Amino acid sequence: MAVRHDRSLTKKSGGKTREYRKSKKYDLGSEFTSPELGEERIVKREGRGNTSKNTVKRTESVNLSANGEVKKTEIESVLENPANANYVRRSLLTKGTVIKTEEGKARITSRPGQDGVVNAVLVE
Numbered sequence: 543m544a545v546r547h548d549r550s551l552t553k554k555s556g557g558k559t560r561e562y563r564k565s566k567k568y569d570l571g572s573e574f575t576s577p578e579l580g581e582e583r584i585v586k587r588e589g590r591g592n593t594s595k596n597t598v599k600r601t602e603s604v605n606l607s608a609n610g611e612v613k614k615t616e617i618e619s620v621l622e623n624p625a626n627a628n629y630v631r632r633s634l635l636t637k638g639t640v641i642k643t644e645e646g647k648a649r650i651t652s653r654p655g656q657d658g659v660v661n662a663v664l665v666e
Contacts (some may be wrong), residue, residue: 575655577601579617579633584658596658606640606648608664617660635660640652 553559554606568590578602587595622640623629629636639650641662648662 575599576632577635577654577660579620579635595656597656598654598660599633601635601654601660604643604648604650604660604662606643606645606662606664607651608645615643615645618644621647633664640661640665 551610583600619642647665652661
């Protein structure tokens with residue numbers, strides 16, 4: 543399903559905004575990439591203007607930052623996800639997800655579906 547990133551349909555005053563043109567191809571967004579826990583899989587996506595993005599489809603590891611040091615550790619499980627409670631059951635990784643690692647609880651600070659890496663910080 544396509545995602546449109548057009549303007550709001552209502553004004554601050556509560557009135558409706560009128561369409562001033564038809565929707566264009568560049569108004570289309572992309573679908574949710576659903577990065578999940580599993581065997582490492584990164585996909586390269588083409589963007590507008592001859593650019594590309596790396597997208598995490600599956601990953602087992604995370605770049606964990608603690609006490610000024612960064613080390614790569616294994617993800618054991620997904621504990622909670624503020625974006626959607628059902629993402630915990632499906633083990634989906636989004637920004638803000640709390641995961642269990644070998645070092646302890648960590649919160650994901652990157653956007654795996656957009657950045658192509660999973661970075662996290664320890665939660666006290």
